[in-house]
Amino acid sequence: MIEVDGVGRSFTLRHRRGLLRGETRVVHAVRDLSFRVAPGEFVGYLGPNGAGKSTTIKMLTGILAPTTGRIEVAGLDPSRRRTTLARRIGVVFGQRTTLWWDLPLKDSFTLIRHLYKVDREVFRKRLAELCDVLDLGGFLDKPVRQLSLGQRMRGDIAAALLHDPAVLVLDEPTIGLDVVSKSAVRDFLRDLNAERGTTVLLTTHDLGDIERLCRRVMLIDHGTLAFDGTVEELMATVPGETSIEDVVTRLYTRRLPL
Numbered sequence: 001m002i003e004v005d006g007v008g009r010s011f012t013l014r015h016r017r018g019l020l021r022g023e024t025r026v027v028h029a030v031r032d033l034s035f036r037v038a039p040g041e042f043v044g045y046l047g048p049n050g051a052g053k054s055t056t057i058k059m060l061t062g063i064l065a066p067t068t069g070r071i072e073v074a075g076l077d078p079s080r081r082r083t084t085l086a087r088r089i090g091v092v093f094g095q096r097t098t099l100w101w102d103l104p105l106k107d108s109f110t111l112i113r114h115l116y117k118v119d120r121e122v123f124r125k126r127l128a129e130l131c132d133v134l135d136l137g138g139f140l141d142k143p144v145r146q147l148s149l150g151q152r153m154r155g156d157i158a159a160a161l162l163h164d165p166a167v168l169v170l171d172e173p174t175i176g177l178d179v180v181s182k183s184a185v186r187d188f189l190r191d192l193n194a195e196r197g198t199t200v201l202l203t204t205h206d207l208g209d210i211e212r213l214c215r216r217v218m219l220i221d222h223g224t225l226a227f228d229g230t231v232e233e234l235m236a237t238v239p240g241e242t243s244i245e246d247v248v249t250r251l252y253t254r255r256l257p258l
């Protein structure tokens, strides 16, 4: 479902002031990244700040084109077929909303139905299902700007799934949520993956998300893939440690690759 082969992405920065004014510097955000995600997998994508996670997600969703290498998501090259790909994937950015701020939540959903050309009857059924499992009924008529963070996040997740995508990419979907909202979002994602077989790639700094949801975890550092295996294999990389938080802290601070 996701194929990444030898992918790199660099950014060229030009110094605007000071002694180096006019000189350029190249930042290699991602280098020689390769992995595959099979249909129905639920994969965690971990890494310290600045490791290259968001850059990877932007390339998977077609927002950025890779400088080198090849990417295929749901059979398409994301940067060349972004519009077609949008019908096959759902994307949730925890730190910003894709909903219309001033409109009632349900109006955002209707706009999305038109954008994605979802059949009216299919949409009605899907929205009813999502309202039920994500418990959206109490705030469908409220403008998005009046929603709490937990309500907004559930709205964003519903919006990403209205067109029933085969792949869901989540960038920190539980950031800032209280324990109850977090648990509701996690339960929903687990059921979605188990029952509908949706492929999920999850970026998070919350290791509880990884523990509760992901069988497989990939770890990126300095733009390269440093670990790819099961959570148990990840734990075994630091013998004697029993908490995933301690293991990941040790790995980040010892500097990767493993």
Ligand SMILES: Nc1ncnc2c1ncn2[C@@H]1O[C@H](COP(=O)(O)OP(=O)(O)OP(=O)(O)O)[C@@H](O)[C@H]1O
Pocket (backbone or CB within 6 Å): 011, 013, 027, 028, 029, 047, 048, 049, 050, 051, 052, 053, 054, 055, 056
């Ligand atoms: N548009 C850009 N221009 C220049 N440098 C960039 C750009 N986007 C990302 N970078 C750099 O690429 C590197 C990887 O950034 P990226 O945002 O992918 O990291 P991340 O793993 O998502 O970090 P975080 O956990 O803090 O969100 C960083 O050094 C960052 O400064």
